[in-house]
Amino acid sequence: MRFLLTLLTLGLLVLTGLAAVLVPSDPGSFRLARSAPAAGIAIAADQAVVGRGDRLNFTVWLNVTGNGQFQKTWVNLTFDTASDPSRNSLAQGPSGWIQPAGCVVLLASGWFLEWECSGLRAGDYAWVVPAYVTANATVGRYQRVMASTASQTGSGTMSGSANATVWVAGARVRIIDIESSPTDSARGGQIVQFWVNATNEASVNPSEAANGTGTAFNVTVTIHLDAGLRPGTGLVNLTTRFPSLPPTAELSVNLETIVAENQSAGSVVGLSVQLSYQDFNGHAIGPIEAGSPPLYVVQASVLSTPNLVAGAAIGLGAVVTTLVVLLYVGQRKILIGEAFFMTKGGILIRHVSRTPELRKDDDIVASMFVAIQEFVRDSFRREASLDSVAFGRRHAAVVRGELTILAAVISHGDVDYVTPELLAAVRAIETRYWDVLVNWDGNMNRLVGVDEFLNRLLRGGFRSPWRVQLA
Structure with missing residues (x-):
């Protein structure tokens, strides 16, 4: 009996020892694997x-993963070329940014922002920064x-970066030059022609999203004359x-002025735009x-207008004959590229082009029209029978x-020489379609054959030395 009790006691002791080994008294004594914190940054x-x-x-996201926390975290936002702020197209708003709790702004310069954050743990953090495009942006x-x-972690420092880009769009219209004829000097009472030339130097748009953003709209050119100049005859306004000027397109404004008769020799006249x-x-x-x-005023020469009248009268017959020949020769050098046939109110009836290839420049043709x-x-309010308008190197005569109304755009030759052809063409068209045009209702079926007249104009079919004389 005593032997059995001894065996039972020994068994209990063994089981108690095994339990102590298999089941520790402090569960916290187990050590689980823990990962260090990490961060990734993005911007849009x-x-x-x-x-x-x-x-x-702009929104900046910081994604923190892992266990534990960062002792310190710094987040910077830098606008490109911040070392040369004059070239920046963007600037950060003076205030109004949103930042996570526990973050403070250390520096805000307009092109650079820096935050310092303490104790960031796993999670997503966002900063929202308002910005604007400067008025003088490139x-x-x-x-x-x-x-x-x-x-900053217990074992060192980790870093990361990300970029975002935006396209800064807009037109870049520049005045190329202001030309005059004569170029250097003029006398009192003399007519001086001025041409103001400008172009849109906007870049070709890089993506569909930016289409049309390089066009300038409502382009206004205002001319101010010096006291020594007065507007020429028939000028409506200055x-x-x-309406629009697409990228790479040019415009030209022509102005006729007269030098005041009382201007003293040596004085300077001109205009500003x-x-x-x-x-x-x-x-x-x-x-x-x-x-x-500068255009310098000089004394009138002995070959003044009164002295020239007598000589001109003597050779008038020869001059007229020669002028007819010269005008006809000038007509032969003309190259008409486009013709626009319109109502007197400026509504387009028909447009023809010299070659089908010109249709690829639809935007330019539309701008010309x-x-x-x-x-x-604007100009025909003064009831003139003919005039001209220029856009870049192209000119249009309008009668x-x-x-x-008939207008022709020419790329070669003097615009003055095309006027007789236009007058002849518009008279021929009105004679043929008078009854239709008197009560024009927009029905092109009633103008069948009008393209033949317009294409004949493009081919120079209305040229004639006798028509030049009569016109």
Whole structure:
């Protein structure tokens, strides 16, 4: 019996020892594997294409993973070329940014922001920063904004960065030059012609999202004359407006002036120009200013107008004969590229082009027609029978018939020489379709064959030395 009790006691002791080994008294004594914290950064803009004066927001995300926390975390936002702020197209708003709890701003310069955060643990954190496009932004380029982060852990520092880009769009209209004829000097009472030339140097748009953003709208050219100049005969006003000017397109404004008769020799006359326009987003640009080269007033020569009248009368017959020949020769050098047949109100009836290839420049042709249309509505209020308008290196002659208006765009030759052809063409068309045009209702079926007249004009079919004389 005593032996059995001893065995039972020994068994209990063994089981108690095994239990102590298999089941520890302190569960916390087990050590689980733990990962160190890590962070990834990203940035995005809420707009891909912006223009001068536009506002937008940048959002920076920081994703923290792992266990534990960062002792310190720094997040920076840098606008590209911050070392040369004058070249920046974007600037961060003076205030209004949103930041996570536990983060404070250390530095805000307009092109650079820095935050310091304490105790960031696993999770997503976001910073929202308002920005705007500066009024003098360099357009036609990508602007980069960079986000970076550095985090301090017990074992060192880890860092990361990300970039976002936006396209800064807009027109870049520049006054190329102001030309005059004569170029250097003029006498009192002499007529002086001026040409103001400008172009849109906007870059070709890089993506579908930016299509049309390089066009200038509501382009206005205002001319101011010196006291020594007065407007020429028939001038309506000194302000010319163009509805639009696409990238790479040019415009030219022609102005006739007269030097005042009382200007003393040695005085200087000229004009100044102000050009303004709107970007695709309606933001107003300008005025851009320029002045003409100085034109010096000189004394009238002995070959003045009264002295020349007598001599001109003697040779009048020879001059007229020679003029007819010269004008006909001038007509033969003309190359008409486009013809626009319109109502007297400027509504297009028919347009023909010299070659089908010209249709690839539909935007340019449309801009030319709009310019002609505006010119018709503004200039023909004075009831002139003919006039001309220029856009870049191309010129258009515009004539008025009794019922309609005919305009021709030429790329070669003097625009003055094409006028007799236009007058002959518009008379021929009105004679053939008089009853239709008197009560024009827009039905092209009633003008079958009008293209033959217009294409004949393009081919030079209305040229004649006798028509030149009569016109």
